[in-house]
Amino acid sequence: MSTPARLHRDSGSTFGNLCLSLIGALALLSPLDASAERVRDEIRVSGMTFVSTEQTGRQFVVRAERARFEAGGEIAHLDGVTIRFSDESERVDLTIRCAAARFVVGSESFRLDGTVDGIDAGGRRFVTDWLEFDGAQRVLSTSAPVEITDAGAEYRGGGMRYDVATRRLYLSPGASMRRRGKP
Amino acid sequence: MRWRAAFSLVGVACTLLAGGLTRADPPTSGVDGDKTLQAATPRDLRSLLRLQGDADAAQDLTIESESLELETLPDQGRLLTFVGDVRVHQGVLEMRADHLEAYYPPQEAEPSRLIARGGVQVDQPGQRAHCAEAEYSREQDRLVCRGQAKLVQGCDVVAGESIEFDLTSNRVRVIGAARVVIAPRQPAGDCVAESPAADELP
Numbered sequence: 001m002s003t004p005a006r007l008h009r010d011s012g013s014t015f016g017n018l019c020l021s022l023i024g025a026l027a028l029l030s031p032l033d034a035s036a037e038r039v040r041d042e043i044r045v046s047g048m049t050f051v052s053t054e055q056t057g058r059q060f061v062v063r064a065e066r067a068r069f070e071a072g073g074e075i076a077h078l079d080g081v082t083i084r085f086s087d088e089s090e091r092v093d094l095t096i097r098c099a100a101a102r103f104v105v106g107s108e109s110f111r112l113d114g115t116v117d118g119i120d121a122g123g124r125r126f127v128t129d130w131l132e133f134d135g136a137q138r139v140l141s142t143s144a145p146v147e148i149t150d151a152g153a154e155y156r157g158g159g160m161r162y163d164v165a166t167r168r169l170y171l172s173p174g175a176s177m178r179r180r181g182k183p
Numbered sequence: 184m185r186w187r188a189a190f191s192l193v194g195v196a197c198t199l200l201a202g203g204l205t206r207a208d209p210p211t212s213g214v215d216g217d218k219t220l221q222a223a224t225p226r227d228l229r230s231l232l233r234l235q236g237d238a239d240a241a242q243d244l245t246i247e248s249e250s251l252e253l254e255t256l257p258d259q260g261r262l263l264t265f266v267g268d269v270r271v272h273q274g275v276l277e278m279r280a281d282h283l284e285a286y287y288p289p290q291e292a293e294p295s296r297l298i299a300r301g302g303v304q305v306d307q308p309g310q311r312a313h314c315a316e317a318e319y320s321r322e323q324d325r326l327v328c329r330g331q332a333k334l335v336q337g338c339d340v341v342a343g344e345s346i347e348f349d350l351t352s353n354r355v356r357v358i359g360a361a362r363v364v365i366a367p368r369q370p371a372g373d374c375v376a377e378s379p380a381a382d383e384l385p
Contacts, residue, residue, distance in 0.1 A: 122255060148253075152292035157251065167255045175251035175265070181241040 041071035048078070052108050052135075057088035058165070062103060062110070076103040081112065083133075085164050093167060094120045096131070096140075108135030116142075120167075124150040128160065138164045146171060153179040242274035246283065259289040269299070278305045280317075295321045303328070310336045314346070324350040332357075338366030 036045045048067040053059040065080030078101040085094040099114030109132070116131045129144040140162040148155040148171075155178075157171025249267025256262055263285045271278035281301025285294040297319040304313040315330025325347060332346040344359025357363075 120255070122259070122261070124253075152287075155251065155253070169253040170250060171253075172250035174247075174249065176245060176247045177251065177263070177265075178246075179244040181243050183241065 043069040043073065045069070048076075050103070050105075057090070058086065059090075060085045060164075062101075064101070067103075074105055076105065077101075078103055083110075083112075092121060094118060094162075094164070098131075104135075109133055110135075122150065124148060126160070131160075140164065153177050244271070244273045246271050248283070261287040263287070263294075275307045276305065277307070278303070280304070293321070326350065338364075340364040 036043060038044075045067040046065070048062075048064045050062040051059060052061075061084045062078070063082045063084075064076075064078035066078070068077045069075070070077075079099065081096075081098050081101045083096045083101075084092050086092045096112065096116060096118040098112040098116040101110050101112045103110040112131045112133075113129070116128050117125070118127075118131075119125045126146055126148040128142050128146045131140055131142045133140050141160065143159040146155075146157045146160040148157075148169075155171060156176050158174040159172060161170040161172075162168070246265055246269065248265035248269040250265075252262075252264040252266070254262045254264070265283040265285075267281065269278075269280045269283045271280075271283070278299065280299035280303045282299065284296075284298045286296040287294050297317075299317045301315070302313070303315065303317045304311065305317075312328065312332075312334045314328035314332035317326065317328045319326045327348070328346045330344070331342070332344065333340060333342040334346065341355075341357055341361075341363050343357035343361040345357075347356045347358065349355070
């Protein structure tokens, strides 16, 4: 049974001091971890977990069933992806799942593809074709159509922007809400 | 949302507002005042802005705008802010405004407070209400239209700086430069909202 690779980054002034560099981690993990193997110049990992923690205690965790790191280890292509954003008290604010992702380790940015499905702490669920995360701004965004459902209504937007820190979600251009009538 | 239900009570309320007024022989009669008009006995304004609201809870509600912000507040309540060419549809009711905010308390599916700003206009067949800003409070069960508020049905008009609808007591108060115009009966559709009687009021 393979041991999942676990990478952890603590944030410093903005996003953190790198406690364990990814490349270093992989270099260490490769000979020890049966789940990681080097194929040509790529490194493939099963059961990857990446943790990014800010000074405030907010963090996000990226988990992938499989990860393929390009040469240099800066860019990872992930399959079977789950990402969880949590607040200072470790309460999960937002969980996102998708089929595939491209993860840029240095900037902690990623693009999610393949029916991106998210749910926030309030039970509001969204679906879109793709979604980007800007690691510097801590903002999720897409210009693809978005559908959101919660207990009372359905929302649609021509695009979406979600500020992780403030938990504000913008739908534009064009937005609509529909609430079904009471029978 | 209770916009429709709120305006549906306008008819009832205006019957109270119309207290003592009788249809005048001249084609149009006006009641001017710079004080509050308060409830009395209904007669000629009985049908003024009598909107068909109660059935609309069964209708789908849709709101469209140029953008929408959904914010989860520290108390876990939610604030929805629709901005730009906001259009609300429920059954035959339509509302337009530049900006609409709806606050939902935690774990509740109905907003406790609604604020519409900028060219607020509520329409349904034969009836129209408009003002600069409208605020609904569920706790107070009250709707307040501020800023050149006007209610029109056919050729009949109630206008003032502000119009308050107490939805519990079914009372309406028209505050500031209050005016009421009651026009003689017109064939259906002759005088809806764009009537001279309506236009002559601020």
